[in-house]
């Protein structure tokens with residue numbers, strides 16, 4: 182059994198597969214937790230190897246690997262590279278690019294296709310790939326980070342609405358004003374990058390990922406653009422990178 186881990190700023194995602202094969206990743210269940218220590222099932226069965234894409238700090242990564250070493254001594258933390266699986270990174274200093282983004286880029290890249298990966302998690306990220314060349318991207322604060330940034334005003338102390346706004350509307354409470362406004366910001370940003378990447382980078386395929394990926398892919402998919410949602414994109418990148 183091989184254990185794959187995608188550790189973002191909010192949640193740890195994990196799956197177990199028999200072999201490093203894309204078909205297995207696509208069929209496997211993605212498990213999600215805010216608190217991995219409580220999930221003994223992660224390491225309950227024998228594990229041959231562990232591949233991790235983590236954007237957490239060294240202390241968190243050491244705590245996780247220190248624990249996992251009790252169950253498996255083949256632990257590999259993926260790193261962002263200049264080139265991998267035929268995909269070239271646009272960063273002048275590739276190691277500074279989040280490994281979750283890089284795994285998404287590796288997973289999405291296809292010869293002779295122009296693709297945008299849009300990940301909607303703690304941060305919202307864009308990565309554009311033209312025929313296996315990473316062209317660059319964006320990083321913007323995600324929904325929670327935008328909302329929490331208003332706490333610094335002292336007066337606006339909003340809470341996240343549990344229900345997603347389905348349409349444009351105006352709030353009549355502080356909370357609703359903030360939530361409706363942030364949703365509009367995300368929608369405006371996403372519509373803008375979809376338009377611009379089509380015009381400027383001839384993007385013809387959009388792959389959404391991350392905790393809000395499914396919601397926004399469904400909401401923005403008018404049927405005219407090729408828009409997909411992938412729950413396992415980072416895992417697919419790990420498999421593509423380490424199955425060679």
Ligand SMILES: Nc1ncnc2c1ncn2[C@@H]1O[C@H](COP(=O)(O)OP(=O)(O)O)[C@@H](O)[C@H]1O
Pocket residue numbers: 188189190191192193301302303304323324325345367390391392393394396397
């Ligand atoms: N509809 C949505 N719109 C924007 N962001 C969302 C939505 N649903 C969930 N999220 C965000 O997704 C994040 C969790 O997604 P995830 O990809 O696991 O994040 P990370 O990889 O950063 O841990 C949360 O921070 C949450 O605010």
Ligand SMILES: CC(C)(COP(=O)(O)O)[C@@H](O)C(=O)NCCC(=O)O
Pocket residue numbers: 188189190191236277278279280281282300302303304305306320323
């Ligand atoms: C941009 C990110 C914070 C996104 O993380 P996430 O929302 O998936 O938790 C992460 O990819 C990261 O820490 N990147 C390093 C900076 C960069 O990619 O240039």
